[in-house]
Amino acid sequence: MITVAICGCGNRGLFAYASLSKIVPDRMKIVAGADIRPERLVMLREMYGVSEDMCFDSDEELLSQPKLADAMIISTQDRQHVGEAVRALELGYDLICEKPISPELSECLRLQDKVHETGRHVVIGHVLRYTPFYSTVKEIVERGEIGKVRTIDATENVGYYHFAHSFVRGNWRREDETSPMILAKCCHDMDYLRWIADSPCVSVASHGALSWFRPEYAPKGAGTRCSLDCPEEVRARCPFDAEKIYLTGKYGFDRRGDAWPQNVVASEPTREKLEKALREGPYGRCVYHCDNDVFDHQTVLMNFENGITATFTTSAFSDEIYRTIKITGTEGELYGHMEKDLVVVKRFGEEEKTYDLSSKKGEFKGHGGGDAGLANAFVKLLEEGGEGLTSVDASVESHAMALAAHESALNGGAAVKLSDFIEKNR
Template sequence: MGNKMTSQVEKTKAIVVGAGQRGFGYAHFQQCKPEEFQVIAVADPKEYQRRQLQRLCDIPDDMAFEDWREIAERGKFADCVVICTLDQHHKDPAIAFARRGYHILLEKPMATNEEDCREIVRVCKENNVFLTVCHVLRYTPWVKKITEIIDSGAIGKVVNIQHLEPVGYWHFAHSYVRGNWHKESKSSSSLLGKCCHDVDLVCHWMGDRKCQSVSSFGHLSHFNKESKPKNAASRCLDCPREVESQCPYSAVKIYIENGVKSFNKGWPVSVLTSGPPDIENVTEALRTGPYGRCVYDLDNDVMSQQVVNMQFSDGATASLSMIAFTGSVCTREVNVFGTKGEIRYKDGQPCVLQVDFVTGQRYHHKLESEHKGPLSGHGGADYCLMEHFQQALYEKDFSKIQTGAEETLASHLVTFAAEKARKENRVVTINEDMSFS
């Protein structure tokens, strides 16, 4: 599509709601395709984040808002809205903008409970609005290659998938102990917040087969008062040096020594303050905010490790494991077992391994180059997602988007079923009408 479009073609006009890490990142698509895509308005309650996105996209002051409701109350003046608010604040803007007729790119998860997800889908359908959920992993080179091999029939019929999500010890502490996702009642379960991506991939690779039953077990390990080292303080800045230096979760290490002092002012340091992430602001944030508190003193309640077992309509099975305590961060591992072969891959490797049972051959499928521009997140998948979304709107060909309303709802329901199974210590059945029993 990019070669067909000219400067005379009207740009796709977008509004960004939520100018944090994800919203600011997606807005960079304007830099990648300035002749095709333009962010014309932004809403965010934090002035620093709002101003950053204004400067990036050259948005005038009269199109920058503290509250997205000010935009939704106006008549429709853009083609789409990119919603990147916190998880628990997805539903209201999604429904409001859908009723105004805006097509929607919605950060994952769609919403934090089953009822809200169903309502978002219903309202989008009633208003003929196209909803895309940001399951960006679908667009990574390794996922696309695994999908290509499965769809080719080269490994026969898939009978089992094993999937591992190693969150990373400091990443889990940052996001799920100290951060916005530390408490389920204030956001979502760690399985939904971190691994709806991964449940979606498993369901995607199983093709037309539906997940019929789910079981799950999980636990919150280590990040509790019982594990707190003797003599540790309630804040890392106040902790005795002999204790703090031996703690892998020290905020001093994560945000100062390995952060601003190492010239890293991006994520995770960038989310600590409402101003520039310099040494003064970061130190103040650790002195007064949640990211400086001891990981053993908080009210976090989300699982630090969890396993999910799934059975699909023809008897195929899958297992997903999420674990906080890993040195690598989000370097997913997947094994796909078929009747004629298998696929093995670990994120970061240059090739996907395919084993052919018929010939005994082992094939190393080289991955395509990743996008290296300003939207290089998730191995370039952030760029690919935005490109597909923009193309779908321009060409009115919504088949270009893989994670639309119905498919995303189906995989989200598997995640909600897994949480229900864990909490009730039983196997949950997903019925044909998508209800649970």
């Protein structure tokens, strides 16, 4: 039985990896946790049966106790992870640490050094590698089904409502509070691109911008809060209207109940709680009148040491949330659509072969099955030993790629050599 403490009982802390303990209660048990919001500690007790004396009102309180569990999940906000993780390693915990490790490459390198020094197991939350979708793509490439890989072309379509929720109104809207979008959202993509290319990335170049969610693009007559001062005729045409997103629309409360993103807007949301939050809180703001600064679209060009070239595009502007990948090889090509659970392989001159992965996600749907997959792999790692798939060493490379892409975009697209970039930040 692996016992676990949760540092930061927010959306990820309570609902992602910890939920595995309900599926395999004989292998994983949540025994302690910390959050600065008292209502989250109440939820921790109710969801996982954690006793009151094992609930702490801050990361500092939790980390000033002697070691309380075998492992810790670090799931506070982006800039808090490294300080907590370093302290937890000193106390002897093995860790699941949420991505991004940190928006500062120097801090990522600090954690890497500490992991090497302590020799503890640390898995970073790159959940996509644990999905049936990306692991199937990786296996097909490794089997040589399409020959030797030459190019990879990947997309991450964030979804207009997800982008408005997280990157305009919500937690990841500002670089100085969390991370640049290419790191916050796409270090996963940098990670699986490096993994599939199976070679270090030599250089990156990138263009991107915050091009739309700014006051100058607000519809004529728009207010500053959707449900308070924005005229009906403006709201009727606005896809980003907060009431549509959180209450009446395809993913809103009336159709999907208290699921994400409603459960971020209010803890244990009801319609009344949500209406109040939209009148008073950050999620009711007009998307053209927020204090956001992160990019809303970006393209990255990558060159790997083994000669593979790759492009990656992320955009706020899609109806659905989905990722795609196209790989060309010397003997065939591969196309994949993650949310459709579909991979198609076409060897040159042969019939195409379709892999339908929809039955493989298991009980959990979070991140295409990746949340549960990562937690399960972590527990297995602690039970049996060995190497974690998403180690700090692998993760630091993906962080360097994302941060170098951001630097390139800020400098008009000039290519950034990864080895120089890492040395400069050491």
